[in-house]
Amino acid sequence: MALDITPKKLKEHTLTGRINPELLRKAWKSVKRNRGAAGIDRTTIQKYAENVETRLDTLMKDLKTRNAFHTPPLRRVYIPKTGSDKLRPLGIPTVNARVAQEVVRLLINPIFEKQFHDDSYGFRHGRNCHQAVEKVHSYLSEGLRVVVDVDIKGFFDNIPHEVIMTMLRADIADGNILDIIEKFLKSGVMEDGKRIATIKGTPQGGVISPLLANIVLNYLDWQLDKKGYKFVRYADDIVILTKTTQEAKEALEFTISVLADLGLEISPDKTKTSTLGKGFQFLGFEIKGRNAVMRSKSKEKFENALKGITRRYNNLSEEVIVKLNRVIRGTVNYFTARFSKTQWYFTEIDEWLRTRVRCMKYKRKWKTDHRRLKNKHIKNLGLLSCRELCLARKAQLRCSP
Numbered sequence: 001m002a003l004d005i006t007p008k009k010l011k012e013h014t015l016t017g018r019i020n021p022e023l024l025r026k027a028w029k030s031v032k033r034n035r036g037a038a039g040i041d042r043t044t045i046q047k048y049a050e051n052v053e054t055r056l057d058t059l060m061k062d063l064k065t066r067n068a069f070h071t072p073p074l075r076r077v078y079i080p081k082t083g084s085d086k087l088r089p090l091g092i093p094t095v096n097a098r099v100a101q102e103v104v105r106l107l108i109n110p111i112f113e114k115q116f117h118d119d120s121y122g123f124r125h126g127r128n129c130h131q132a133v134e135k136v137h138s139y140l141s142e143g144l145r146v147v148v149d150v151d152i153k154g155f156f157d158n159i160p161h162e163v164i165m166t167m168l169r170a171d172i173a174d175g176n177i178l179d180i181i182e183k184f185l186k187s188g189v190m191e192d193g194k195r196i197a198t199i200k201g202t203p204q205g206g207v208i209s210p211l212l213a214n215i216v217l218n219y220l221d222w223q224l225d226k227k228g229y230k231f232v233r234y235a236d237d238i239v240i241l242t243k244t245t246q247e248a249k250e251a252l253e254f255t256i257s258v259l260a261d262l263g264l265e266i267s268p269d270k271t272k273t274s275t276l277g278k279g280f281q282f283l284g285f286e287i288k289g290r291n292a293v294m295r296s297k298s299k300e301k302f303e304n305a306l307k308g309i310t311r312r313y314n315n316l317s318e319e320v321i322v323k324l325n326r327v328i329r330g331t332v333n334y335f336t337a338r339f340s341k342t343q344w345y346f347t348e349i350d351e352w353l354r355t356r357v358r359c360m361k362y363k364r365k366w367k368t369d370h371r372r373l374k375n376k377h378i379k380n381l382g383l384l385s386c387r388e389l390c391l392a393r394k395a396q397l398r399c400s401p
Contacts, residue, residue, distance in 0.1 A: 011173035024056040027102035039094030040075045048095040073188040091203030101207035117221035122235035123210035132234045144241035146248045151270035155236040157201040160263035310356040336393040346386035
């Protein structure tokens with residue numbers, strides 16, 4: 001089956017004309033706010049800011065002139081993959097390229113946002129992970145108790161460029177903007193001093209990559225919708241909900257065929273069919289029955305982050321407390337939701353973490369050290385309590401609409 005894409009009769013022709021100083025400044029503020037590392041030119045956000053007006057003026061002229069804009073290759077870095085010994089490759093654009101990507105993203109996002117399916121929640125303004133999980137719960141309450149957890153094999157790295165460009169051309173007729181996006185995709189990667197061509201994929205680390213990913217998978221969303229399947233998608237995390245195992249099997253077969261049309265395939269080892277009784281994982285949560293708790297890999301990641309900061313050879317300092325609080329605040333706020341059950345786990349973590357703080361201070365583990373450094377003293381140091389933060393967040397959620 002070929003891609004069922006009908007080009008719009010009224011396409012966007014004048015996107016380049018909308019590039020102006022105000023749009024450049026808005027893009028720059030967004031890039032600056034999100035921070036991020038330097039690209040291959042080693043220009044940091046701070047360095048770029050030193051001469052920002054001249055840089056933005058030059059960039060605007062390049063973006064508005066056909067064939068004038070050139071994007072340097074990405075800088076390859078690797079980060080640990082959650083729950084695995086493997087590393088995830090990232091491609092870091094230069095700051096200038098990130099600003100250019102944000103300009104283009106701001107131009108084309110309104111065109112596609114109104115086309116996106118209502119059950120898509122990833123990287124969209126006003127939508128978040130908790131809403132996606134709540135939508136899953138609403139479908140479960142309707143009696144859809146069999147779940148297909150779809151994992152797309154190397155999604156961001158394997159999207160064919162021609163699929164992306166075909167979908168963009170269906171709505172956009174501005175050749176300059178299309179050329180610039182294609183340059184983003186084909187910029188290449190610098191690794192070990194060598195430039196490696198990028199013949200497919202939209203690199204993780206690029207500002208525009210999440211939008212392009214949504215544009216591609218929006219096709220899958222509407223194909224599932226046409227077949228009458230209920231689903232929830234957050235970026236490339238997809239769950240399809242059905243009433244019976246046979247329906248789930250058919251839904252998976254259909255999904256595989258649609259992904260094949262997009263030049264993608266599922267990961268057989270990670271794509272699973274489960275039931276509400278057995279439980280399944282989605283966006284860091286383990287959903288089973290009416291409960292949603294932190295999945296084991298999320299707990300492991302959280303605890304490893306705390307362990308890394310509280311190694312016994314470290315000194316108990318204000319800097320350590322700040323680092324711990326940053327990890328605690330982010331994790332507790334994310335996993336404390338209306339639907340989640342996490343209070344008892346966070347209570348256990350508090351006790352475990354206080355023990356590690358005492359070991360770090362006294363360079364040993366001894367049963368009477370809790371008398372020397374009492375809980376109230378640790379609290380006075382400024383260390384947040386996971387349990388108290390969880391309860392405060394729950395109270396806040398109860399008061400909000």
